[in-house]
Amino acid sequence: MIQPEKMPEMPNDLQIARQAKLRPLGEIARGMGIREEFLEPYGDSVAKVKLGAVEELSDRPRAKYVVVSAITPTPLGEGKTTTTVGLGQAFSHIGKRATVAIRQPAMGPTFGIKGGAAGGGYSQVVPMELLNLHLTGxxxxxxxxxxxxxxxxxxxxxxxxxxxxxxxxxxxxxxxxxxxxxxxxxxxxxxxxxxxxxxxxxxxxxxxxxxxxxxxxxxxxxxxxxxxxxxxxxxxxxxxxxxxxxxxxxxxxxxxxLREAIKPNLMQTFENTPVLVHAGPFGNIAHGNSSVMADLIGIHAGDFLVTEAGFGADMGAERFFNIKCRASGLRPDAAVLVATVRALKAHSGRHRIKAGAPLPPELLAENPDDVHAGAANLLKQIENVRLHGVSPVVAINAFPTDHASEHAAIRSIAEKAGARVALCEHFTRGGAGAVELAEAVAEAAAEPTSFRFLYPEEATLREKIEAVATKVYGASGVEYDFGAARQLDAYERQGFGRLPVCIAKTHLSISSDPNLLGAPMGWTLPVREVRASVGAGFIYPICGEMRTMPGLSRHPAAERIDIDERGEIVGLS
Incomplete structure (x- = not known):
């Protein structure tokens, strides 16, 4: 790998996005089988897709359905959106047509510490300013x-x-x-x-x-x-x-x-792969996936539909399988697990990563032993995908500060677990850098699937909570506060017992304790409160403190965002 001191300077995401040669959206839509009469343009770079496109495309062949998830992330994230976009682009390099479906970013985090969510480098959705700021409202x-x-x-x-x-x-x-x-x-x-x-x-x-x-x-x-x-x-x-x-x-x-908001938004990637951007439910207390409407269009728009599920596979992917797939009726053919050297080193318990702070120098030093020490998290997330009868593919999202021995360590861990593995450099090379991943995903998706829900609809709410806690999180059991137990009983009496569950917990651990790294065992999931999202169609038990209104950091991203003398946005990342 290129070492940091030799690495050529790379343009930032906004500079790269402005290099993109956009194709007319009518041309992008035609490649998906969508006639231009089903588009409602919002300027030159984004269009609403009318809901009639679902029926228009319904007799076309069904695409292979791929969900992109990850190991338990660090506070910095491990590049799921970038990998989703890079994989979508990579399919064109192996002669396949793909559509990407992602959530719309929230502007709060865009102006806060997280920044935008358009992907990154040469694997991003463009124009990234539109995606991150308002889009179509x-x-x-x-x-x-x-x-x-x-x-x-x-x-x-x-x-x-x-x-x-x-x-x-x-x-x-x-x-x-x-x-x-x-x-x-x-x-x-x-x-x-x-x-x-x-x-x-x-x-x-x-x-x-x-x-x-x-x-x-x-x-x-x-x-x-x-x-x-x-x-x-x-x-x-x-x-x-x-x-x-x-x-x-x-x-x-x-x-x-919401009459116009229910229509998915059509955009494109840096390499002109079609992207459906729609909805952005919170990944902690909601299911953290893009819209069913986008998937109902994208599933008939090419050879592959690549979508993303928020946070680690214990959260976004579990909810994708048990909530979103129940609602849509669609069944996945393969799942990608994004893994990074830095995250696996963090799961060793030997390094601490803090959002907004530089990475500790010892984390960047070559040390495949630390990768092996954090392997339990990757192994558990592979198991979590297989619990649902889906073939996992591990995507090693390469960073310039990584070392070849560390990538080899991840490959060894995943292959011993029976998973396919691909090294990815889509951030710096675009779709060409994810060809190995596209080929591995195509192989996995071609296999017969045995998709299954984790629990039946008729199970009680307690049985559903305990299935997720013990099978997905690795907990030994569940403990309910008195008030939570009463709420569960009330929801059963009110007829909400057939709804799936969406457990609200930290995304920084497979457990409910953000300080427990790796794949902790022998702990008890504490349910302190239970709420009902009856309209959305799920019950959400709350485990730990959930911030549903983030705060700004000492120096939020908003301080760096401005408009220059030409009226162009600067500082957006």
């Missing part, structure tokens, strides 16, 4: 629809409607905003004269954490979207009965706000 539509419901709920409380009385202490529906702002986590509303409403405690979450976002991502049609919105539970009445958006007569107006 879908996130803002989610914000507006969510907050309309909050306003109508508070108005109902204020008007003291005789139809039903809201138990103010039962209200679970907060407001949302697509900005990182810690001071809004807990607020008091209704201050001032009596005409300004009833005083009560509430707060804001980031828009990506909204149930409306999860609904947008899981809906299979406009009608399905409308019905799911109506099922949202926001509070209980004084008799303990759930109050829904339909009860408040808010769901119809919410659907109107």
């Amino acid at each position: 879908d996130n803002h539509a989610v914000t507006a629809a969510h907050n309309l419901l909050a306003a109508m709920l508070d108005n109902h409380i204020h008007q003291n409607d005789d139809f039903f009385h809201v138990d103010r202490h039962s209200v679970t529906w907060r407001r949302v905003l697509d900005v990182n702002d810690r001071v809004l986590r807990n607020i008091i509303v209704g201050l001032g004269p009596q005409t300004d409403g009833i005083i009560r405690e509430t707060g804001f979450d980031i828009t990506a954490a909204s149930e409306v976002m999860a609904i947008l991502a899981l809906s299979t049609s406009l009608r399905d979207l409308r019905e799911r919105l109506g099922r949202i539970v926001v509070a209980s009445d004084t008799g303990g009965n759930p109050i829904t958006a339909e009860d408040l007569k808010a769901a119809g107006a919410m659907a109107v706000i």
Whole structure:
């Protein structure tokens, strides 16, 4: 590998993105089998795809369906989006046509510490400024629809409607905003004269954490979207009965706000591979996958549909298999696990990586023994993919600071576990750098599949939670706080027991404790609270402290973002 001192200087992501030679979107769509009449252009570089394209493409052959996940990531992330884009590009290098489907980035993290989410280097979605900033306004539509419901709920409380009385202490529906702002986590509303409403405690979450976002991502049609919105539970009445958006007569107006947002957005990669960008549900408390609508289009648009699942395979991929695939009816043919030298070294417990801080020098020193010491995490995530009957392919996402001996260590670990392995240099070389990965994925996807859900629909909520905890996380059991146990019993009585579960926990460990690295065993999953996203169609037990409204760092990315004298954006990464 090229050592850091010899590495030629590489342009940054924004500079690379501006080198892209974009093709007309009509041409991109035609390559997918989508006629131009199904496109609604938003400028020159992005277009909405009308929902009629689903039926238009339905008689075309089905693409191989590939999900990209990862080992448990460090706070810096391991390059899942970059790998997803690089793999999509690489298929054209082996004579195959691919479509990529990814989530839309949240603007809060873009202006915070994380930066954008368009991929990176020569494997990114372009124009990256459009993708990271507003795009076609879908996130803002989610914000507006969510907050309309909050306003109508508070108005109902204020008007003291005789139809039903809201138990103010039962209200679970907060407001949302697509900005990182810690001071809004807990607020008091209704201050001032009596005409300004009833005083009560509430707060804001980031828009990506909204149930409306999860609904947008899981809906299979406009009608399905409308019905799911109506099922949202926001509070209980004084008799303990759930109050829904339909009860408040808010769901119809919410659907109107989201009428355009349900249409997936068509863009392209640096190498002109089609990309469907749609929805961005939070990966901690929601399922962390792009939309079903995008997949229903992409599954008939080429030879391969490559999509991404958030965080490690214990989180995004598990939810992809057990929540998204239940909603869409689609079944995966292969799964990619992105692994990096730095993450496996971190899982050895010998190095600490902190977001926003330089990597420790000892982490960059050649040490394949540290890679082997962190191997348990990779092995468990391979097992987690196989639990669902899907063939895993390990993608070694190479960094210039890696060493050949460390890559060899990852290859040895994965091959001994029976997984296919590919070394990837798509960040610096684009699709050509992921050809080995494309060939391995094509081989895996050609094998007969035996996809299966982790648990049956008719299992109880406790049985579902315990299946994920023990089989996927490696826990020895589950412990429920008294309140959580009561909530589970109530949801079973209310008829929500057939819903899948989406366990809200840290993404920095397979366990619920972010400090436990590798693949910890013999621990107990603590469920302190259980909430219902009835509209989205899942129950989410909360294990540990979940931040649903991030804060800004001491020096957020927003400080570096500006407009130059030509009106071009600078500092975006």
